[in-house]
Amino acid sequence: MTDIIIIGAGTAGLSATIYARRAGREALILEALSYGGQIVNTPEVENYPGIKHISGFDFATGLYEQATELGAKIVFAKATGITVNPDGSKTVHTASEDYNCKAVIIATGAKNRPLGLDREEELTGSGVSYCATCDGAFYKKQPVAVNGGGNTAVEDAAFLANYCSKVYVIHRRDSFRADEAEVAKLKAKDNVEFVLNSTITRLIGEDELEGVEVTDKISGESKILEVSGLFVAIGQMPDNNSFSSVVKLDEKGYITAGEDCLTETEGIFTAGDCRTKSVRQLTTAAADGAVAALAASAYCG
Ligand SMILES: Cc1cc2nc3c(=O)[nH]c(=O)nc-3n(C[C@H](O)[C@H](O)[C@H](O)COP(=O)(O)OP(=O)(O)OC[C@H]3O[C@@H](n4cnc5c(N)ncnc54)[C@H](O)[C@@H]3O)c2cc1C
Numbered sequence: 001m002t003d004i005i006i007i008g009a010g011t012a013g014l015s016a017t018i019y020a021r022r023a024g025r026e027a028l029i030l031e032a033l034s035y036g037g038q039i040v041n042t043p044e045v046e047n048y049p050g051i052k053h054i055s056g057f058d059f060a061t062g063l064y065e066q067a068t069e070l071g072a073k074i075v076f077a078k079a080t081g082i083t084v085n086p087d088g089s090k091t092v093h094t095a096s097e098d099y100n101c102k103a104v105i106i107a108t109g110a111k112n113r114p115l116g117l118d119r120e121e122e123l124t125g126s127g128v129s130y131c132a133t134c135d136g137a138f139y140k141k142q143p144v145a146v147n148g149g150g151n152t153a154v155e156d157a158a159f160l161a162n163y164c165s166k167v168y169v170i171h172r173r174d175s176f177r178a179d180e181a182e183v184a185k186l187k188a189k190d191n192v193e194f195v196l197n198s199t200i201t202r203l204i205g206e207d208e209l210e211g212v213e214v215t216d217k218i219s220g221e222s223k224i225l226e227v228s229g230l231f232v233a234i235g236q237m238p239d240n241n242s243f244s245s246v247v248k249l250d251e252k253g254y255i256t257a258g259e260d261c262l263t264e265t266e267g268i269f270t271a272g273d274c275r276t277k278s279v280r281q282l283t284t285a286a287a288d289g290a291v292a293a294l295a296a297s298a299y300c301g
Pocket of ligand 1: 108
């Protein structure tokens with residue numbers, strides 16, 4: 001019986017582990033892939049307070065080493081479900097083994113929804129990005145495109161228009177899901193051009209993105225937009241369905257929890273991008289990890 005099982009070795013899970021270990025708790029991390037989570041995909045992080053400049057990989061490695069040097073154990077396996085036992089303890093299931101614990105922290109993150117285009121993965125970090133707040137500054141005075149029609153896409157485009165030479169907003173419809181007022185503000189900007197009823201059909205460039213091919217859904221005509229950055233903002237995908245019998249999911253599949261990161265089940269906490277929240281960043285993931293771990297430690301008694 002471990003004190004706390006942490007599902008996911010991203011920023012939230014590793015931060016939770018550090019706090020759990022420093023609170024004197026045994027901590028076992030279950031990670032489906034490799035440590036680090038989403039941030040390992042970005043070459044530079046420049047907005048984590050106290051660290052001016054670091055690669056995503058170095059950031060994640062620092063967290064991982066800090067957690068494991070404090071004595072946390074990690075098993076590379078995907079958690080496939082949680083059972084609450086009659087005595088209140090929990091069993092976390094994987095394909096090969098079951099693990100018992102007093103408390104669980106679910107920190108499974110969220111994946112950005114990809115466009116599904118050829119070479120998209122290869123060009124991620126070399127022109128293709130899913131986070132304007134994180135990577136926008138690398139495209140100062142350069143032309144970029146944003147793909148999407150919701151609030152994130154419109155906010156990203158407005159943010160990028162402040163320092164990029166040109167921002168194309170590519171959207172598959174002719175109207176936006178985003179707030180009317182925000183769309184109107186965006187339309188007033190001189191360096192923003194809307195490319196509506198259009199989808200991106202090809203990414204252009206060998207080692208770095210050099211442009212995107214867009215196809216008009218009505219006329220069927222294609223054209224090339226020369227851009228050095230493409231910001232994909234077509235939503236995120238949480239993957240929490242395996243835990244839906246013990247936690248409540250919102251309509252998008254994120255786990256709902258209070259300020260203390262407690263879910264609707266006693267002893268099951270959640271942290272980071274996998275929970276319902278408005279800002280999904282490293283700082284908020286780390287903060288959730290700390291809060292969830294201290295609450296889980298208190299629950300362990
Ligand atoms: C390209 C990119 C650049 C970014 N740049 C920045 C930046 O510069 N600054 C910033 O603040 N934020 C940035 N972000 C956002 C930041 O990465 C996230 O907010 C942060 O990673 C969230 O951490 P997390 O631990 O909640 O989730 P994640 O990082 O997604 O980690 C979740 C982990 O859980 C694992 N997992 C999932 N399901 C299971 C399961 N069932 N069993 C076991 N393991 C599981 C995953 O494999 C993953 O390792 C960026 C995001 C991207 C994609």
